[in-house]
Amino acid sequence: MKNVIRIGTRDSELALWQATTVQNKLEALGHNTALIPVKSTGDLVLDKPLYEMGITGIFTKTLDVALIKEEIDIAVHSMKDVPTQLPKGVVKTAVLERADTNDILVHKGTDFLDNEGTIATGSLRRKAQWLAKYPKHKVVDLRGNVNSRLIKLIENDWQGAVFAKAGLERIKLLPKDALELDWMLPAPAQGAMLIVALEKNEAVVEACSELNHENSNITTLVEREFLRTLEGGCTAPIGALAEIKNKTVYFKGCLHALDGSTSVEVTKERSLNKVMGFGKSCAYEVLESGGKQLMDEIKNELNNSVH
Incomplete structure (x- = not known):
């Protein structure tokens, strides 16, 4: 395929890492590519919890629009952010080999675990599972990309914040003393990256399908x-x-x-x-x-x- 495959991505450090990974894999297969960063509503509106915005796939919506308008050829997503129903005409072309699925606690010391404490997360799933295990703790809302969430943890008097291990590993920000929460069930498809394209764009769909990792595809499908x-x-x-x-x-x-x-x-x-x-x-x-x-x-x- 001689045409340039335009890769749409959010402009956070993690999203760019993911898109660049896909870019390198496609180029290794002989395709020409270009990265097109797009700002998403999810990154811009940080004062409201996600569920209050009444939008599924808030982090993916902007890229979906760019895809449907044909401003980009493919979009690269953290699969756990993608609604289970894709927009009309948009198809899954590949699930890349999945990284670690665990959540981790980035903390300022773990003495608080047996007492009272405050931890931060914007995820209802993490909050509920945390409170099930630590009912005395308080959980506060934390939004933004990985980098800004880490900064907010430093600036506030919280004892810790919950992150996906894969995200911090990918951009080399995983603290050595981070606590692995192997008792916490991850979000469906956590740790997996998804590539989507327009169904009618057959050459692009075919090019990306070469990157599909079958076991990761099956497990994320079940979840x-x-x-x-x-x-x-x-x-x-x-x-x-x-x-x-x-x-x-x-x-x-x-x-x-x-x-x-x-x-x-x-x-x-x-x-x-x-x-x-x-x-x-x-x-x-x-x-x-x-x-x-x-x-x-x-x-x-x-x-x-x-x-």
Whole structure:
């Protein structure tokens, strides 16, 4: 393909790292590329929690518009930010090999864990799971890109803040003493990068499909199917992790109350060749075990906090 593939990206350090990674991989395959940075609403409006903005995929929307207007040929996203329903005419072309899926705590000393303390996160999922484990703690809202969140942690009197390990590793900002939260279930598709393009742009779709990592594609598919069936989007504390070992897919999923007081969890396994619909069946199990009622309560609480 001789045409230049225009790669759309947000202009944060992490987003640029991701886009450059894709650029290098495409160029190694012989394609010509150019990076096109775009500012997203999610990066601009920092005084409101995501769920109050009533937008799914706030970090991806600006790039979606640029894609549909054909100002860019592909968009590179952190897959966990991407709504489970892609815009009309936009398709997934590749899921790159997934990085570490864990969350970590960046902290100023861990003595507070057994006492009272304040930690920061903009994620309902992290907040709910944290409060389930540490009910005495206070959780405050923290928004912005990785760099600005780290600065806010330094400037405030919080004891720590929760981040995705992969994000900090990618831009070499992972503190040596960061605490690995291996008990916290990650966001569906955490640690994975997604490339999307216009379906009609067949040459670009084909070029990018060479970068697809099949196992990462399957595990993120299962997790996102779980999320979509629970009607999560950005608005509910939903964690999910699928892993493939010896041709078997192992899945863990959870739905928590906003304050962490109750949760419904599921742990299942299924043969890799029967993976179709696995995420959906795990979600139905959660809904039938009290998850439906919990989802209704979460929606009511969020609606009341917005109005």
